[in-house]
Amino acid sequence: MKEKVFCSYCGNRLGKGVIDGKERQVCGTCGQVYYENPLPVASVILSNEKGELLLVRRAQEPAKGMWCFPIGFAECGESIEEAALRELKEESGVDGLIVGLLDVCSDQTGTYGEVVVVTFRAEKVGGAEAAGDDACDVGYFPVARLPRLAFSSQERALEKFLASD
Ligand SMILES: [Zn+2]
Missing domain, CATH: 3.90.79.10 (Nucleoside Triphosphate Pyrophosphohydrolase)
Structure with a gap:
């Protein structure tokens, strides 16, 4: 899965965080979590x-x-x-x-x-x-x-x- 670089909501750079027991991309500025879904x-x-x-x-x-x-x-x-x-x-x-x-x-x-x-x-x-x-x-x-x-x-x-x- 390709990683996003910037938050779609606030435009700041995304980081990583453990959310619901799994490492996910998360925006350190607005808190938006990026869930990966199958196509x-x-x-x-x-x-x-x-x-x-x-x-x-x-x-x-x-x-x-x-x-x-x-x-x-x-x-x-x-x-x-x-x-x-x-x-x-x-x-x-x-x-x-x-x-x-x-x-x-x-x-x-x-x-x-x-x-x-x-x-x-x-x-x-x-x-x-x-x-x-x-x-x-x-x-x-x-x-x-x-x-x-x-x-x-x-x-x-x-x-x-x-x-x-
Ligand atoms: Zn954001």
Whole structure:
């Protein structure tokens, strides 16, 4: 996690202090405590009528060149479900409908620090498969021939998907 240098409230330099039994950044001037929170990530597992799963190939780091389920950060102003469907559309061109919650898990990433990954099951309701945003390819893969996924959180969600099928 990147440390802040200055207090967002009063502009003075931040120090460190032990708050609630944990070392945190704290402003020595106004007393504001800076809590570190994991970033929320939304992910989607979607299958076609043959039961094959939709994957996108990552055009960017981390895990550039590897395949994964559509995934990305939730932004303010949208629900976690809306974030999942937005990422699905941006990366794969598919319009989806959320049909269930598959998995929620905490994960540690090298690039973004701690994240909470929420994986939904979705159905296709429109659109056309086309890679976009930070994906460079899109395709449906039979479960028996899935490539290794870019993120361990998605391997875990996949196990739950297969167990629930
Ligand atoms: Zn301050």
